[in-house]
Amino acid sequence: MAFEELKRKQSAMWGSAPFERVADRLLGDIHDDLVSRLVPLEGAVLADVACGTGGIAERAAARGARVTGCDFAPALIETARGRAAERGLDIEYDVADAEALPYEDGSFDVVTSAVGHMFAPDQPRAAAELARICKPGGRLGLVCWAQEGGVADMFRMLAEFQPPPPEGVGSPLAWGARDYQQQLLGDAFELEFEEGNSPDEQESSEEMWTLMTTSFGPMKTLYASLEGERRDQFRSRVLEFFESHRDGDTIRQPREYLLTIGTRR
Numbered sequence: 046m047a048f049e050e051l052k053r054k055q056s057a058m059w060g061s062a063p064f065e066r067v068a069d070r071l072l073g074d075i076h077d078d079l080v081s082r083l084v085p086l087e088g089a090v091l092a093d094v095a096c097g098t099g100g101i102a103e104r105a106a107a108r109g110a111r112v113t114g115c116d117f118a119p120a121l122i123e124t125a126r127g128r129a130a131e132r133g134l135d136i137e138y139d140v141a142d143a144e145a146l147p148y149e150d151g152s153f154d155v156v157t158s159a160v161g162h163m164f165a166p167d168q169p170r171a172a173a174e175l176a177r178i179c180k181p182g183g184r185l186g187l188v189c190w191a192q193e194g195g196v197a198d199m200f201r202m203l204a205e206f207q208p209p210p211p212e213g214v215g216s217p218l219a220w221g222a223r224d225y226q227q228q229l230l231g232d233a234f235e236l237e238f239e240e241g242n243s244p245d246e247q248e249s250s251e252e253m254w255t256l257m258t259t260s261f262g263p264m265k266t267l268y269a270s271l272e273g274e275r276r277d278q279f280r281s282r283v284l285e286f287f288e289s290h291r292d293g294d295t296i297r298q299p300r301e302y303l304l305t306i307g308t309r310r
């Protein structure tokens with residue numbers, strides 16, 4: 046199924062904010078976790094799909110991999126290129142859709158995606174692309190938000206303020222189930238799963254609100270789309286959500302994820 050118009054909007058949405066602030070602040074431990082499962086990477090040809098501003102690509106390149114990162118948001122790719130230059134890392138970055146990757150079959154030793162490919166609307170197609178570009182015997186490394194937990198609750202809370210997705214669009218959280226991943230990827234890969242948690246700790250819910258509405262494209266775009274009372278309701282609802290995770294002086298929001306390691310058959 047083609048979702049070209051939807052993906053154009055999504056690309057603008059993800060690129061509308063400096064995502065690197067969210068990635069550096071909230072995803073570093075997940076990037077470390079995934080990359081550490083894939084070592085040694087010296088000399089490996091690695092693709093990071095839906096790479097955002099380059100958290101996985103930078104870590105893999107620092108460990109000696111020959112890295113290509115791709116994402117459909119041009120603004121994020123531009124940031125990723127600037128970061129690689131600043132860090133003296135040789136990383137190839139492309140603007141590309143996870144559902145139609147511009148790479149030859151079997152051209153990578155390692156294929157990764159950290160909470161990235163899971164947002165592509167045509168999930169069977171995104172899964173098929175991960176498999177297609179991975180060479181036989183190559184490895185797959187994925188991180189997906191869990192179906193239940195802190196991030197899932199946050200997505201459900203945001204959905205109360207969003208229009209329903211077009212028919213046929215896969216829920217990103219579906220990727221958080223082992224069975225579903227087996228269904229989409231099990232023919233192509235031998236899969237192993239592990240659960241992880243990356244709790245977010247903040248001093249205040251206001252701090253979290255500011256970070257998310259200035260630097261997380263989906264939330265920035267959603268807030269900007271609301272007017273009047275609905276806008277105020279959204280702000281109160283989000284602050285209430287963060288506050289519900291208060292533990293003494295700290296907001297501690299659990300963020301459970303499913304980590305997948307695969308070997309291409």
Ligand SMILES: C[S@@+](CC[C@H](N)C(=O)[O-])C[C@H]1O[C@@H](n2cnc3c(N)ncnc32)[C@H](O)[C@@H]1O
Nearest residue numbers: 059068095096097117118142143159161164165
């Ligand atoms: C939560 S961010 C994660 C970014 C990065 N993987 C990281 O861990 O920092 C999700 C990313 O997926 C990208 N994305 C979503 N749908 C995509 C698609 N169909 N094709 C390519 N990139 C996509 C977004 O642009 C965004 O950069």
